[in-house]
C-alpha cells in the first residue's frame with residue numbers, strides 16, 4: 001500500500017476527486033464517521049440517515065470492487081484520520097479538496113496531499129477569475145458566462161430561443177386542480193436499518209418512509225423519475241407552493257448532487273437530451289439548467305471567494321433569538337409557516353421559494369440572528385452543505401452581508417405568498433391587512449422592516465418603489481404598534 005485515500009461523506013463517487021485514479025492494489029480507502037457530525041446538534045433524522053447510510057453503502061461498493069477500505073467511527077474526522085495515520089505511518093494521505101473551510105484546514109494540518117475537487121463544473125480558480133472582473137456579483141452574468149463556456153443551450157454565441165432567461169414564463173401560481181404526480185420511495189436494506197437504529201436521541205424530525213435513496217443506483221432512479229415524470233412541468237411551476245404536494249415538480253436531486261452520488265455533468269446531459277428530443281419546452285429546460293450550472297456553481301464559488309469570516313456578517317444588526325416555530329410548527333397559527341415547517345419535519349426538504357420567501361423572509365423581517373437561522377437551516381435540510389447555506393442565508397436570505405451578494409433584500413409581505421401559494425385560504429390571518437388582530441404577520445412586519453431600516457435603504461435605487469410605498473402609508477404608527485405585538489407573539493409561539 002502506498003496511499004491512504006480519504007473520502008469525505010460528500011464526495012461519494014468513484015469517478016471524481018481522490019478516487020478518480022485510485023488503484024485497489026496500492027491504495028487504502030478511508031472513511032471517518034465523525035460523532036461531531038452526527039450527535040452534537042439537532043440534525044434532522046433523515047439528513048443523518050441519508051449521509052451516513054450513503055457513505056456506508058459506498059464503502060461497501062468499493063470493497064466489492066476490490067478496494068481495501070477502513071471505515072472508522074471517531075469523535076471528529078481529524079481524530080479518526082490521526083488514528084489511521086498512526087497505524088499506517090508510511091502511507092501518504094490524499095484527499096480531494098474538502099467542501100468546507102473547517103475540513104480543509106483539518107486536512108492541511110494533517111499534511112494531506114489535496115487533489116482537485118471536480119465535483120463541480122467550475123474550479124475555484126476559474127470562479128475567482130470571473131469574480132475579480134465583476135463590479136457586482138450578479139448571478140445572471142455568471143450564468144451567461146457559464147452557458148457560453150460550457151456551450152450549453154447555445155447556438156454559436158446566442159442562447160437557444162434567443163432568450164437567456166425564461167423566469168417570466170416560469171412563475172405560475174399553483175392551479176386549483178393539478179396532478180402533481182408521484183414521489184418515489186425506496187426500500188430500506190440492512191445498512192439503512194442499522195443506521196436508523198444508531199440515530200442519536202438529539203436528532204429532530206420524522207423518519208417514516210425511505211424518501212431519499214442511499215446508493216448511486218437509487219440516485220439514478222430518482223434522476224430518471226424526474227426526467228420522465230416531472231421535468232415537463234418543472235419550469236412553469238418551479239416557484240409555485242401548492243397545498244397538496246410537498247415537492248411539486250422539483251427534481252429532488254440536490255442531496256445526491258451534494259453528496260457526490262450524482263455529478264452535475266450527467267444531470268445536465270440528461271436534461272439536454274430530453275430537450276433535444278422535443279419532450280420538454282425550452283422554459284422547463286432553461287429553468288432547470290439555470291439551477292445546476294448557474295445557481296449551484298455560483299453559490300459554491302461565492303462561498304470560497306467571500307472567505308471564512310463571511311458567515312459572521314450581521315449587517316442589519318439582527319439579534320432576535322430563533323423563533324420557537326422553527327422547531328415546533330404547532331407554535332404558530334400562520335398557515336404558510338406551519339405547512340412549510342411540517343414539510344421539513346416530514347421530509348427534510350422544501351423547494352427554493354418556501355426557503356427564501358417564507359422561512360428566510362420571516363427571519364429577515366423579524367430581525368432574527370442570521371447566525372442562529374443559518375445553524376437551523378444547516379441542521380434541518382437534507383441537502384444543506386456549508387457552501388450552500390452560508391451564501392444563501394447570509395447573503396440572499398437575510399441580507400446580512402451589507403448587500404455584497406444581492407443589491408436588495410428579499411423582503412415581502414403576505415401578498416407574494418398569497419399569489420404563489422395555496423396557504424392563505426386556510427389561514428386565520430388576512431394577507432391584505434397590516435393592522436388589527438387578523439392582520440397577516442408578514443404584511444405587518446414587511447412595512448415595519450422597511451420603516452426600521454429606512455436609513456439603510458433610502459438611497460438604494462432598487463428599493464425606491466418599496467420606500468415610496470412606505471411613505472404613502474397613512475397608518476405607520478398603528479403598523480409599528482401591531483408589529484410589536486406580532487414580534488412578542490412570535491417569540492412566545494402564539495402568533
Ligand code: SF4
Nearest residue numbers: 334336414424427440
Ligand atoms: Fe402566511 Fe399571511 Fe398567508 Fe397566513 S395570511 S398563510 S400568515 S402569508
